[in-house]
C-alpha cells in the first residue's frame with residue numbers, strides 16, 4: 001500500500017457539488033453544463049450499471065448537447081484502466097464519469113487523475129466511502145492497491161437507484177462509516193505516542209458522521225430512498241473528513257488493516273464495509289471502548305458480525321488479526337507492531353466473532 005503523506009495538506013480537494021435525489025441520473029447533463037464541464041463525456045460502467053444507469057446518464061448528457069461514449073469494464077484492474085486510457089489518450093477535451101457501486105468509479109477516478117481530466121461520480125450503491133473520496137482502489141498485477149487520486153468534481157447520487165441496490169451494499173456502506181470510530185481512536189493514539197500530525201476538524205467530522213449512522217441504525221432500512229439519502233450523505237461526509245486531513249487517517253485505521261489482511265487470506269472475501277464492521281468491533285475491544293455498542297448497531301443494521309456470518313473460517317479471522325499490522329506498517333494503530341496469536345484468539349472469541357474450540 002502507498003503511504004499517505006504525513007504532512008499537512010496545502011490543498012484540500014473536495015467535490016464542487018453533491019446532488020442526492022430521486023431520478024438524479026436524468027439531471028447529469030444539466031448539472032455538468034451548469035458546472036461548465038466541456039467536451040466529450042466518457043462514461044465508465046460495468047455490465048450491471050450500464051443497464052441500470054449508464055444509458056440514462058448517456059441520454060441525459062446527449063440532451064444537454066454532449067458527445068458521449070460508454071465503456072463497459074470487467075473489474076477495477078490495471079487492464080480496465082488501459083482500456084479507458086485509450087479512449088482519452090491525446091483528447092484533453094474530455095471528462096470522465098464513473099457509474100457504479102465501486103469498480104467503475106475507481107477506474108474513472110484513476111484514469112481522470114492520470115490524464116488531468118475532470119471526474120464525475122455517479123454512485124449506484126452506497127457501499128463504501130470511495131464514492132466521493134480522493135483515493136482509487138485498483139488491482140495492479142493481481143494485487144489491490146489504494147492510490148491517491150482526485151476527488152470527483154460532482155457527485156450525483158440517484159436515491160431511487162441506490163434504494164433498489166442489494167441490501168448488503170447499503171449495510172456495507174453503513175459499516176464503513178461506523179469504522180471511523182476506531183480509525184479516529186488509532187489516529188489519536190498515534191498522535192500521542194508518535195507525534196503524528198492530527199486534525200481536530202477532520203477527526204470531529206469523521207466521528208460525528210459515524211455517530212449519526214450508529215444512532216440511526218434502527219431506522220436505516222434497505223429499499224427506502226430516505227435511508228439511501230442518509231447513507232450517501234454520511235459517505236460524502238467521511239470523504240470530506242479525509243480531504244481535510246489530507247490522508248485517509250480519519251476513516252481508516254486498524255479495522256481497515258484487518259479488512260485488507262482478510263481480503264488476502266479469505267478464499268471469498270466479504271464486502272469491504274462488512275469486513276471493516278467486524279474489524280471495528282474487535283479493535284474497539286482492544287482500545288478498551290464500548291465494542292458492544294458497535295456490535296449492537298451493526299446487528300440492528302443487519303450486518304453479519306461473526307466469522308460464519310461472513311463465510312470465512314475462524315482461522316482466517318485469527319490470521320488476519322495477527323497479520324493486519326503489517327499491511328501498513330507506517331500507520332501506527334492499536335495493533336502496534338503486531339499482536340500474538342493468543343491475543344488474537346482472545347479478542348475474536350470475547351467479542352463473539354469466532355466460536356473458539
Ligand SMILES: [Zn+2]
Nearest residue numbers: 128129176276
Ligand atoms: Zn473503507
